[in-house]
Structures are given as structure tokens and as C-alpha cells.
Amino acid sequence: MTTIDELFATLRRRGVLWPSAEIYGGIQGLYDYGPVGTAIKRRIEEAWTEWMVRASDDFYLIEPAELLPEPVVRASGHLENFTDPEVSCADCHTAYRADTLLETARPEGVDGLAPAEIGRLVQEAGVRCPRCGARHWTVPRPFNLMFSVDFGATGDETAYLRPETAQSSYLAFARMWDVGRHALPLGIAVIGRAYRNEIAPRQVLFRSRAFTQAELQIFFDPADYPAPLESVADERLPMVRADRRAAGDLTPVGATPAELVAAGELPAFYAYHLARSYRFYRDVLGYPAERIRLYEKSATERAFYNRIQFDVEVDLASLGGFREVGAVHYRGDYDLTRHGEGSKKDLSVARPDGRRVVPHVLEITFGVDRNLWALADLDLQTEGERTVWRLPPYLAPIAGGVFPLLRKEHGEAARRIWRSLRAAGIPVEYHETGSVGKRYARMDEIGAPWCITVDHETLAEGPLHGTVTLRERDSRTQERLALAPLEARLRASLRPPTP
Amino acid sequence: MTTIDELFATLRRRGVLWPSAEIYGGIQGLYDYGPVGTAIKRRIEEAWTEWMVRASDDFYLIEPAELLPEPVVRASGHLENFTDPEVSCADCHTAYRADTLLETARPEGVDGLAPAEIGRLVQEAGVRCPRCGARHWTVPRPFNLMFSVDFGATGDETAYLRPETAQSSYLAFARMWDVGRHALPLGIAVIGRAYRNEIAPRQVLFRSRAFTQAELQIFFDPADYPAPLESVADERLPMVRADRRAAGDLTPVGATPAELVAAGELPAFYAYHLARSYRFYRDVLGYPAERIRLYEKSATERAFYNRIQFDVEVDLASLGGFREVGAVHYRGDYDLTRHGEGSKKDLSVARPDGRRVVPHVLEITFGVDRNLWALADLDLQTEGERTVWRLPPYLAPIAGGVFPLLRKEHGEAARRIWRSLRAAGIPVEYHETGSVGKRYARMDEIGAPWCITVDHETLAEGPLHGTVTLRERDSRTQERLALAPLEARLRASLRPPTP
Numbered sequence: 001m002t003t004i005d006e007l008f009a010t011l012r013r014r015g016v017l018w019p020s021a022e023i024y025g026g027i028q029g030l031y032d033y034g035p036v037g038t039a040i041k042r043r044i045e046e047a048w049t050e051w052m053v054r055a056s057d058d059f060y061l062i063e064p065a066e067l068l069p070e071p072v073v074r075a076s077g078h079l080e081n082f083t084d085p086e087v088s089c090a091d092c093h094t095a096y097r098a099d100t101l102l103e104t105a106r107p108e109g110v111d112g113l114a115p116a117e118i119g120r121l122v123q124e125a126g127v128r129c130p131r132c133g134a135r136h137w138t139v140p141r142p143f144n145l146m147f148s149v150d151f152g153a154t155g156d157e158t159a160y161l162r163p164e165t166a167q168s169s170y171l172a173f174a175r176m177w178d179v180g181r182h183a184l185p186l187g188i189a190v191i192g193r194a195y196r197n198e199i200a201p202r203q204v205l206f207r208s209r210a211f212t213q214a215e216l217q218i219f220f221d222p223a224d225y226p227a228p229l230e231s232v233a234d235e236r237l238p239m240v241r242a243d244r245r246a247a248g249d250l251t252p253v254g255a256t257p258a259e260l261v262a263a264g265e266l267p268a269f270y271a272y273h274l275a276r277s278y279r280f281y282r283d284v285l286g287y288p289a290e291r292i293r294l295y296e297k298s299a300t301e302r303a304f305y306n307r308i309q310f311d312v313e314v315d316l317a318s319l320g321g322f323r324e325v326g327a328v329h330y331r332g333d334y335d336l337t338r339h340g341e342g343s344k345k346d347l348s349v350a351r352p353d354g355r356r357v358v359p360h361v362l363e364i365t366f367g368v369d370r371n372l373w374a375l376a377d378l379d380l381q382t383e384g385e386r387t388v389w390r391l392p393p394y395l396a397p398i399a400g401g402v403f404p405l406l407r408k409e410h411g412e413a414a415r416r417i418w419r420s421l422r423a424a425g426i427p428v429e430y431h432e433t434g435s436v437g438k439r440y441a442r443m444d445e446i447g448a449p450w451c452i453t454v455d456h457e458t459l460a461e462g463p464l465h466g467t468v469t470l471r472e473r474d475s476r477t478q479e480r481l482a483l484a485p486l487e488a489r490l491r492a493s494l495r496p497p498t499p
Numbered sequence: 500m501t502t503i504d505e506l507f508a509t510l511r512r513r514g515v516l517w518p519s520a521e522i523y524g525g526i527q528g529l530y531d532y533g534p535v536g537t538a539i540k541r542r543i544e545e546a547w548t549e550w551m552v553r554a555s556d557d558f559y560l561i562e563p564a565e566l567l568p569e570p571v572v573r574a575s576g577h578l579e580n581f582t583d584p585e586v587s588c589a590d591c592h593t594a595y596r597a598d599t600l601l602e603t604a605r606p607e608g609v610d611g612l613a614p615a616e617i618g619r620l621v622q623e624a625g626v627r628c629p630r631c632g633a634r635h636w637t638v639p640r641p642f643n644l645m646f647s648v649d650f651g652a653t654g655d656e657t658a659y660l661r662p663e664t665a666q667s668s669y670l671a672f673a674r675m676w677d678v679g680r681h682a683l684p685l686g687i688a689v690i691g692r693a694y695r696n697e698i699a700p701r702q703v704l705f706r707s708r709a710f711t712q713a714e715l716q717i718f719f720d721p722a723d724y725p726a727p728l729e730s731v732a733d734e735r736l737p738m739v740r741a742d743r744r745a746a747g748d749l750t751p752v753g754a755t756p757a758e759l760v761a762a763g764e765l766p767a768f769y770a771y772h773l774a775r776s777y778r779f780y781r782d783v784l785g786y787p788a789e790r791i792r793l794y795e796k797s798a799t800e801r802a803f804y805n806r807i808q809f810d811v812e813v814d815l816a817s818l819g820g821f822r823e824v825g826a827v828h829y830r831g832d833y834d835l836t837r838h839g840e841g842s843k844k845d846l847s848v849a850r851p852d853g854r855r856v857v858p859h860v861l862e863i864t865f866g867v868d869r870n871l872w873a874l875a876d877l878d879l880q881t882e883g884e885r886t887v888w889r890l891p892p893y894l895a896p897i898a899g900g901v902f903p904l905l906r907k908e909h910g911e912a913a914r915r916i917w918r919s920l921r922a923a924g925i926p927v928e929y930h931e932t933g934s935v936g937k938r939y940a941r942m943d944e945i946g947a948p949w950c951i952t953v954d955h956e957t958l959a960e961g962p963l964h965g966t967v968t969l970r971e972r973d974s975r976t977q978e979r980l981a982l983a984p985l986e987a988r989l990r991a992s993l994r995p996p997t998p
Contacts, residue, residue, distance in 0.1 A: 015674065021568050023846075024568060031564065032670075034559075034561050039560075041562060061538075065529040066692065067519075068520065149646045153696070171521070175514065175533070425990075
């Protein structure tokens with residue numbers, strides 16, 4: 001798999017993912033997950049929850065509504081600032097993002113430039129309309145990326161589809177504080193849809209108009225947030241620092257959290273969570289270490305309220321290089337301060353020593369769809385005739401298949417074993433048609449790690465007492481096992497790693 | 500718990516559920532789930548998937564986008580017909596649903612009446628505005644319940660937040676057919692948000708503006724859909740038939756699927772799935788049989804494309820009687836015919852005998868939020884000082900808590916056991932503060948079925964070898980168990996029933 005089109009065609013053909021409302025010609029920037037995609041997506045979400053949320057007694061997963069009333073997005077700044085510079089072809093009226101048009105002429109982007117200045121750059125660069133070839137452009141205007149919704153029966157209220165799940169956690173902070181232990185840190189996680197009216201959606205899951213974010217907002221007292229740095233002490237983080245980047249050097253430099261903290265470059269809480277995040281991508285999602293980098297955003301590149309920002313980037317062949325799949329943002333007290341003003345509620349909390357503080361926020365954000373794409377890009381491999389999706393077993397859509405070697409002779413026993421595994425909570429399918437080789441191939445393609453074949457040796461002792469052949473996807477090794485150790489082996493492989 | 504306000508206050512105070520954007524005064528008809536609510540909601544969704552989807556090799560769960568392009572809702576009929584009759588107070592301009600205003604004066608509703616006729620009824624009944632007391636009303640108008648969204652950069656496209664998840668499954672049929680086995684029946688399930696701009700949202704989760712549906716659409720050939728009636732042969736279904744209801748009789752009459760089919764009253768496939776659905780509410784959600792009824796909608800009450808419709812209703816104290824929590828709809832070939840016309844794609848499929856058929860649809864719909872509310876209404880009980888949420892164990896937010904009897908003496912051992920259970924995939928929390936009685940009470944309130952107490956007897960054999968006290972929530976019985984049988988016991992209790 002090299003190009004994005006090839007990979008998408010493969011995923012579409014296999015029913016992993018396809019354009020939404022496909023029979024109507026699609027709707028730009030929206031996608032549907034088929035059965036295999038849905039199952040993998042849920043496994044990713046589960047693994048993220050296990051690593052990021054359940055790892056701490058102070059972190060909680062909630063499920064808030066996706067619509068936000070207008071005062072919320074006014075306070076958060078999205079109503080005013082959540083824009084992209086839009087420019088239209090004066091001839092064919094197609095709309096584009098100015099920074100996308102300027103991608104080759106001005107790789108550093110247009111952040112911070114005024115519309116008139118961007119317009120001048122587009123003209124100067126002599127950009128032609130990708131659709132009709134003309135070079136007459138409208139003056140760029142800021143285009144708000146939020147989808148607005150007429151809300152209520154009178155039609156005079158406006159709500160917005162949330163542009164990020166984070167706002168839902170900020171809104172929930174006061175209630176979560178009230179019902180909780182009145183202690184910081186307090187982590188509030190949301191996994192759910194966010195929506196952006198991208199001017200020009202592209203690259204399938206990398207710039208779509210509806211996407212799933214998994215975000216953890218950690219509310220903390222900056223004067224009192226001890227981080228167990230020793231648990232990540234040995235980790236060398238592959239960082240691309242903003243200052244070295246400005247000097248033209250994109251080589252990641254390994255540094256340990258302890259070194260970064262000792263040098264005063266990062267606060268301990270930030271270094272700790274950055275290291276834990278890095279481990280998630282490497283040890284849970286299984287991305288090769290050399291394909292991950294932590295890309296620091298400079299003060300001009302990051303949102304003004306972000307005090308520190310490292311994007312987690314992964315090197316993907318289908319997208320031609322490193323792309324953002326997650327990030328760690330230190331947002332300071334911006335969010336609760338703004339929502340305190342917007343709602344006229346005091347969102348400060350009392351600390352044990354009597355101080356009142358507006359909690360600061362460390363945000364760990366994770367693009368579920370983008371990482372599903374990354375798992376396809378990195379792990380879906382063709383080897384001659386054979387296609388194998390080398391997903392970590394706990395991210396596979398199912399554990400595997402149970403097959404009778406011969407349908408008539410071994411079918412009944414195989415079905416009993418299949419039912420017994422399902423009753424034990426192991427997600428397995430039963431397949432009896434086609435050669436065993438073909439049934440192996442079908443499991444390989446969807447990334448199912450295990451194939452269980454039932455034959456005459458199984459019957460010798462009675463189906464729930466005899467042995468079966470267990471075949472592993474990647475090594476293709478086979479071994480004979482009795483049912484009890486089989487169940488234990490499968491179960492262990494399905495548990496995502498915990499920190 | 501009797502009133503809806505009391506029950507909602509309890510759930511809010513405990514952080515199960517609260518109004519969305521609460522610090523801003525809320526946004527009408529939207530709610531956020533807190534940690535306990537989120538966990539229970541996911542367990543319900545998991546139990547539904549296990550029973551409804553995984554029970555068959557022909558059924559699949561997918562995750563489509565929530566936004567639909569305009570041609571889709573034009574073809575489905577929602578653009579034209581998905582309306583409620585809205586009437587406004589001419590004095591204070593508050594909008595109401597005409598049928599709600601007429602609820603006491605005309606309990607049979609206003610289905611099928613023209614706006615002018617509804618207007619006459621409102622005037623005749625002398626209804627006063629619930630807000631300002633006036634009795635001057637505007638002429639009712641049909642109000643479309645879909646939220647429309649300006650889609651795309653030019654602002655001349657319109658998309659709609661889906662009013663039901665069902666449409667997403669109809670759109671996916673062709674792709675699912677192509678990638679699948681080319682066989683009917685084919686079931687496509689979706690669990691996800693649907694949105695309705697209710698004129699007057701009320702009754703918390705029973706009429707909100709965003710809600711989660713779990714819906715299974717079974718596409719089938721009406722000439723060839725054998726149903727294993729023998730597997731539900733003994734089931735007496737508590738049916739309230741439309742004809743008896745018209746005669747004033749609301750008493751459920753028990754009838755078995757076989758009787759109904761033999762008498763020509765229901766097709767076998769319908770009787771079978773109605774019986775399976777009934778079992779889901781009774782055996783999986785655990786609703787008392789006498790509180791469930793299957794309420795037939797008459798030809799004038801149901802949507803014109805529904806050939807048969809039984810709502811599943813459950814008797815809830817907080818809502819003053821029986822309320823709909825799910826339904827089984829036989830929709831004929833309406834959906835694929837309409838979308839075939841709308842998309843200009845041939846959605847008929849070839850059958851083994853050479854016929855081409857437009858598949859018919861049997862829809863099994865389930866309101867996740869409404870059923871979560873029902874579980875609170877029925878199972879959250881106060882007994883003197885004690886509050887217990889008697890959830891079926893597999894629907895509980897967590898399995899339970901691990902407690903050291905004495906923090907200093909038994910804390911380390913308890914933490915080891917807690918970690919070992921978590922590593923085995925059993926969701927347990929560790930709590931060491933407060934008396935054991937208080938820790939029991941906290942678990943009872945959230946419905947966690949098990950409390951595990953670690954004491955000096957545990958230590959005698961070493962923490963992973965000694966015994967612990969296992970206390971069961973409902974019976975409050977206690978027994979001593981070693982760790983291996985403990986893990987097996989907990990695990991078994993967490994598996995939702997399979998058919």
C-alpha cells in the first residue's frame with residue numbers, strides 16, 4: 001500500500017470504510033465504518049480508555065451531548081476565532097483554503113496573516129484554480145468551521161455541533177467537582193464525535209467533517225501536581241524541538257523526561273504525560289518507534305492559549321510522511337477562566353491549604369479515525385498472494401475463527417467449541433465453507449489473530465475435552481491445545497496493555 | 500422514587516446524568532451522562548449488541564455518519580412528513596405541540612387531522628397557555644423536527660442531523676450486500692445518536708433533542724424467511740391488540756407466537772422477532788414481566804409504511820404508567836424502494852431461484868436512554884437508610900470494590916488483589932477510606948454487585964493465595980473465597996445473557 005487512494009480503495013472494497021450516503025454519490029467529508037472498521041474503532045477506543053483513563057482513580061469517562069449553545073462557543077473563542085482563510089475562484093466559484101493553495105509556494109503556512117496579505121500571496125504565487133485553471137481570486141475571508149444549527153421551535157436560538165470534545169469536559173467540571181472528592185488532579189475524558197465544516201475536506205480520515213476524538217482533560221493545581229517521573233525515567237522521547245526546527249533541523253533528538261525537567265525545559269507534569277502518551281502509541285498501538293516523533297509547535301504556530309504543545313506525529317506512506325495523530329497541550333487556566341466569565345459562575349476551587357485556584361488544564365488529545373487509518377497504513381501488508389493485517393491482537397475486530405476441518409465430520413464439534421468460547425466472552429466466528437487455507441486468508445485480511453481448527457483428534461476425547469489446532473496469524477505457527485488453555489491464551493491476548 | 504423530578508434530582512446529585520451546559524443554565528432537551536451513567540449506558544449497548552446482533556452470523560454492527568444529505572431525507576419522506584403540529588400562544592409567543600395541549604381533552608391524539616381542524620379543537624377545548632394563561636392561539640402549522648445544517652464552504656448545501664439511525668442502515672445496504680455473502684436475511688445494526696428538534700422537550704430522557712438509538716434493520720425476502728418458532732414456542736406474549744383497545748379493553752392477552760401464526764394474525768418472522776425482543780426486556784434488562792406490554796399500533800396510529808407495529812411499553816412509576824421504550828416495525832419494501840428511486844440505483848437483489856426482489860425490512864428499535872431511565876425507575880430503591888440500585892450485574896457500571904478492612908494492615912494486600920483483578924479484565928475500584936459499611940453503601944448506590952474485603956485471614960496465606968470476603972449487593976450475604984474462584988465468579992456475572 002503506498003497511495004492514499006489505493007489504501008482507501010482496499011478498505012472500501014473490504015467493507016472497512018466507505019463514503020457516507022455512497023449510493024447518492026456521497027457527501028463530501030463524511031464516511032461510514034463497516035463491521036470490521038466499527039469493531040477496530042471500538043477496540044482502539046477501549047485500549048485508549050484503559051491506558052489513559054482507567055489508569056488513574058482520579059480520571060473519569062463521561063458522555064456529553066454534541067451540541068453546544070451559543071454562549072459556550074462565544075466564551076471559548078470559537079465563534080470569533082475558529083476560522084480558516086477561504087478564497088474562491090472568481091471564475092468557477094470553487095472555494096479553497098488559502099493555506100492549502102499556497103502549500104508549495106509557502107510551506108510555512110499563513111498563520112497570523114491578515115486576509116489582505118494572504119490574498120496578495122495567492123496572487124503573487126500565480127496559483128491557478130485546481131478545478132478550472134483560472135487565476136482570478138476573491139479576497140480571502142475568515143470562514144468559521146463550526147456547523148451551526150437552528151435550535152428550538154421558534155428558530156431564534158442557535159446551537160453548534162461541537163468543534164472539539166474538549167469543551168464538553170470544561171462544561172462538566174463544576175458538576176464533576178461537586179459530586180466527586182473535591183480533589184485535584186481531576187481528569188475528565190470524552191470519546192465522541194466532533195464536527196468541522198472543512199472548506200476542502202481531503203485525505204479521507206485525515207481531514208473529514210465529522211470525526212471521533214478521544215480527549216482527556218486533566219484539571220490540576222500547577223503549584224501542586226507531583227508526577228511520578230521515575231516510572232518513565234528510562235524513556236528517550238524522540239522530540240523535534242521548535243528552535244532546532246527554525247534552524248532547519250528536523251532530526252528527532254532523544255531526551256528523557258528527567259533531563260527535560262532538570263534542564264527547566266518542561267514542567268514535570270508535562271514531561272510525564274508526554275512520555276506516557278508516547279508509550280501509548282509505541283506499546284499499545286504498536287507503531288514502530290522510528291516512525292513516531294514528538295513535534296513541538298512554536299509560539300506562533302500553536303493556539304495562543306496553549307503554553308506548551310507537542311503533536312504526536314507518525315510517518316505514514318499513504319500520506320507521504322509524518323502526520324499528526326494526537327497531541328499534548330498545556331492550556332493553562334484559559335478554559336475555566338473563559339467559561340467562568342461566560343457563565344458567571346466561580347469555577348475556582350479550594351485547595352487543602354486554603355488557596356483558591358482556577359485549575360489549569362493539561363489536554364491529551366487523540367484522533368480515533370486518524371489512528372485507525374495509521375493502523376491500516378502501517379499494519380495492512382501484502383506478501384505475494386497473502387494479505388495480512390498485523391494488528392495487535394487486542395485491536396483486532398475479532399479474536400478469530402473456529403473451523404471444522406471437514407464440515408460433515410467435525411462441524412458439530414466445532415460449533416460446540418465456538419459456542420463455548422463465545423459464552424466465555426471470546427469474540428470468535430464460525431466458518432465451515434471453503435478450504436481451511438481460504439478461511440485462514442479471510443481471518444488474516446481482517447487482522448484476526450487466531451484460527452482454531454477442529455479435526456478427528458478433537459473428537460477422540462469428546463469435543464470439549466480433545467485438542468484443537470491453534471494457528472497464529474503473523475508467524476503462521478500451529479500448535480495443538482486443549483480447550484482450557486486455549487481459552488486462557490485467547491483471553492490474555494485480547495487484553496490491551498495497562499500502564 | 501415516584502416523580503420524574505425526584506428521580507432526575509437523584510440522578511443529577513449522584514452524577515449519573517445532568518442538563519447539558521449546566522453552568523450556562525442548560526440547553527433545553529440535551530443531557531450529559533456522568534461516569535456512572537456513561538458506564539451503564541455502554542453496558543446496555545453491549546448487552547443489546549450481544550442479544551440482537553451477535554446472536555446471528557448474518558447480522559452486523561456498523562458506525563455511519565450522523566449527517567444526511569438532503570436527497571436522502573427527501574427520498575425517505577422526512578423532509579415532507581417528519582412534522583409535529585405546532586401552535587403558539589398569540590400573547591406570549593411560546594410554542595407548543597398541539598397534541599400535547601389537547602392531551603386531556605383528546606387522549607386519542609391528533610394523528611391525521613389537518614392543521615385547521617387541530618386549531619378548531621384547541622379553541623373548542625378552551626386550552627389556556629401553560630405559561631401566561633391566555634387562550635389566543637395561532638393556527639397550527641406542521642413543524643419539521645429535523646435539525647438542518649449549512650453544509651460545505653459555499654453555504655448552498657443542506658445536510659440534516661439524522662432523525663433516526665435507521666436511514667444510515669438503508670444507505671449502507673448496497674455496500675454491505677456487495678462485500679458480503681449475497682444472502683438474505685442480512686441484518687445491519689447501528690447504535691448512535693439521532694436528533695429531533697422537539698417543539699417542547701420534556702420528561703428528561705423520554706423526549707429529548709438528542710438521543711441514542713440501537714436499531715437493527717433486517718433485510719429479508721418475504722417469500723423466504725424461515726423463523727425458528729420452536730425456540731420461542733413456550734412464550735406467552737402480553738399483547739394489547741389494536742382492535743380490543745378500540746373496544747376499550749387495555750388488558751394484555753397472552754398469546755404464543757405459534758398461536759398467532761396459526762391464526763394468521765402475524766407472519767412467522769414477525770412473531771419470532773417480537774418474542775425475542777420481549778425476552779430481551781424481561782431476561783436481559785430484567786424488567787418484571789407484569790410491567791411489560793406489547794402495544795399494537797392501529798393502521799391510523801402507525802406510519803403509513805409500517806404494515807405491523809408493536810411498541811414495547813414498560814410501566815414506570817416516574818412517568819405515571821406505560822411508556823414506549825422500543826418497538827418492532829414491519830416496514831415492507833418502503834425503504835429500499837424509496838432510496839432506489841431517490842438514488843437511481845437498483846437496490847433489488849438476485850435470489851437463488853433467479854427472482855429479483857427489493858428486500859423487505861423488519862426494524863427492531865430500542866431507545867438506549869429511555870431504557871437507562873427505566874432501569875433507574877425500576878431498580879433504584881430506597882430501603883430505610885439504604886439506597887440500592889438493583890441492576891442486573893452485567894449492566895452495573897463496575898463489578899465492585901476491593902477494600903482493605905484496615906487500611907494500614909491490609910492495604911497492600913488489597914491493592915495487589917485489586918490490580919490482579921483489573922489485569923484479568925474485571926472492572927473493580929479500590930477504596931480504603933471510611934468504614935466498610937460506608938464503602939458498601941457507595942457500591943450499592945451505583946449498583947455495583949460485589950464488594951471484596953481483604954482482612955487478616957487473607958494475609959495468612961499470602962495475598963494472592965488467601966481468602967477474601969465476597970459480599971453480594973442484593974442479598975447482602977457474605978462468603979469467603981479464594982482468588983481463583985472469586986475471579987471466575989465475578990467474570991461469569993458480568994457476561995450478559997446470550998439467546
